[in-house]
Amino acid sequence: MARIVVTVMLKPEILDPQGTAVRGALTRLGLTGVADVRQGKRFVIDLEGSLDADREALLTKLAGELLANPVIEDYSLQVEA
């Protein structure tokens, strides 16, 4: 069993209104010095068997096409087990 975590975040130059709303709420609720908040997505993918090079290459490709919008989002893969 292999576990891959795909993290998708808006590119730094793209405005993040959800993150800005969270920043405002954290400050209002008493947390001082909040400089920035960015909100993103996280996908935990469990694969049967081990992760060979072919499946990793396909998953990397699909992450960029299906899970992230490459125009506005960056993504990264992390193999956990």
Added chain:
Amino acid sequence: MARIVVTVMLKPEILDPQGTAVRGALTRLGLTGVADVRQGKRFVIDLEGSLDADREALLTKLAGELLANPVIEDYSLQVEA
């Protein structure tokens, strides 16, 4: 500057229709052996100055009240810098 990453995932016993849709799409697009996909949220919080114990405790409390719905979601904090 301190960076804290808050990860919010649905509890394992809660159905995740978004994750199931992603699992179906990955399989349809040719990835074999996808056992499970779970989708969650990720908040990257940048704080001015260093993270003292008071602010960390408040942030942990707020993560559980503002960023996660503790009835259906688990959350974790990770200090990155």
